[in-house]
Amino acid sequence: EQKQGGEEFAGLTPEQQTRLKSSIDEATETFTSRVEAIDTEMATLTPQYTKIQQEQAFWQEQFEKEVNGERSGIRGLGPRARSIRDDQLAWRRTEAARLGVLLKSLSEEKSALLASIAESKATAIAAFEKKLEAERAVAAVEEARVAALRRKVQADQADQFVEQQNQIRATIKEQIDSMLIELKRMQGELAATGADERATIEAIASDTRRDILTQTLALHYLFQQGERGGKFAFTTYWILTALFMLVDTIPLMVKFFCKAGPYDKLLDREEVQYDSDHAAFLKSHHRYMKELGEGDLIAVTRNKTLENALVDGVEHSRAARAFLDSMIELERAFHEKMLAEQESDAYAAPEKREMLEAMKKGFYEDMHRRMENFFAHSHNVPVQNVGVRTGI
Known part of the structure; x- marks a missing residue:
């Protein structure tokens, strides 16, 4: 079946x-x-x-x-x-x-x-x-x-395609016609501009020269005409020259002989800070290059971006280690003081014990917040800024 x-x-x-x-x-x-x-x-x-x-x-x-x-x-x-x-x-x-x-x-x-x-x-x-x-x-x-x-x-x-092609052909034809009209207009403008330029060149060539050299030669020629006011013009020329030089040098003389003001101190502070930062960078860079030459990291220097990132990472690691050491020392000192306070006040009132607990809690919360802020700021440094800082 x-x-x-x-x-x-x-x-x-x-x-x-x-x-x-x-x-x-x-x-x-x-x-x-x-x-x-x-x-x-x-x-x-x-x-x-x-x-x-x-x-x-x-x-x-x-x-x-x-x-x-x-x-x-x-x-x-x-x-x-x-x-x-x-x-x-x-x-x-x-x-x-x-x-x-x-x-x-x-x-x-x-x-x-x-x-x-x-x-x-x-x-x-x-x-x-x-x-x-x-x-x-x-x-x-x-x-x-x-x-x-x-x-x-x-x-x-098929009909739509043919219609679209016809529309595209008509549009291209209109664009070509408009471009031809624009080309004729530009050719006319270029011809007019060329004619104007030739006329300007001819006018300049035929006109009397008024450049600085011609004016200087004319002024010296005037100085040589003593009986016609040449000496007066020469004396006036030197007086004006001395006046202009005096106006330009008075601020420099005042600044040189007067006491430095707040603005100068601010500028000097920035320069001193820059010099100290630059000296610290040179010192760390020299130490880094010495360690690089003695170690196996010479291949890193072939990539400038990677080298800058490595230098910045080393500096951040050292800063983080110093920060952690200071935080550990601070916590150890606080812990010792709290133990001493608790041993001396073993039979103290409950309010004082609560106050000590609140102080302990606030201290550790503040330490935790400071560590979060430090490491968050360290990890959010852009790579471009690192490259610029290490290149100074």
Whole structure:
């Protein structure tokens, strides 16, 4: 039956095979359940029927031996033969006949049910084939509609593409025309500019020179005309020159001879701070270069950014170590003082003990906050700033 069903399902998709199997199972569900019940009942009755037949054959053989006198030597229907017939054979014959009739009726009913199952299966397959044909027709109509829509969409896209190309062509033509007009205008402006430049050059060439050299030569020529005011002009020239030099040098003289003011002190403080920072950098840089030459970090110097980051990391590590040492010393001193205070005030009032606990809690919270601020500031230093600082 499975082979026949597999042949009938051939050529169908998995989804269609599932639907067909569901239809067949639904159509033959009643008959199938009855056939399973008959099989169960026959599986129970068949061993009983076989056992009854075997026992009947055994007692029939014993009965015939008694009647023939093979066992007791008395021929005919004796007491033992009647006992075997009445006590062993009679009810087994009746039970065997009943079981045979029951098995026969069950076999006939099963045959009829199998025929009904086959008929129902054929009916379900026929109905499914009709439904499948209808679905194929609907699918064919839908496929034709989709193909028509696809052709229409392709035609619309082609029309839109042609229209877009025409618009682009018109736009390019307008741009070319406007650029040609602009080119003609620029050519005219360049021609006018060239003409103006030539006219200006000619005017400059034909005009009297008024540059500084010409004016200086004219002034010296005036100095040489003594009887025409040359000496007066020469004297005036030196007086004005001395006046201008005096005006320029008075601030310098005042600044040189007077006491330094607050502004000068501020500038001097910045310069002193810069000099000290620069001296500290040179000292640390010399120490770093010495350690670099003695160690295995020479490959780092090939990357300037990495070198600057390494130098900055070393400086931060040293600063962090000094900071931690100071914090540890401060905590140790505070702990010793608190222990001494607690030992001296062992029997002090509760208010004083609470005050000491509050002071301890505030001290450790302040230390924790200072450490967080220090390391947060150390880790948030930008790389560019590090490079600039190490390069000073």
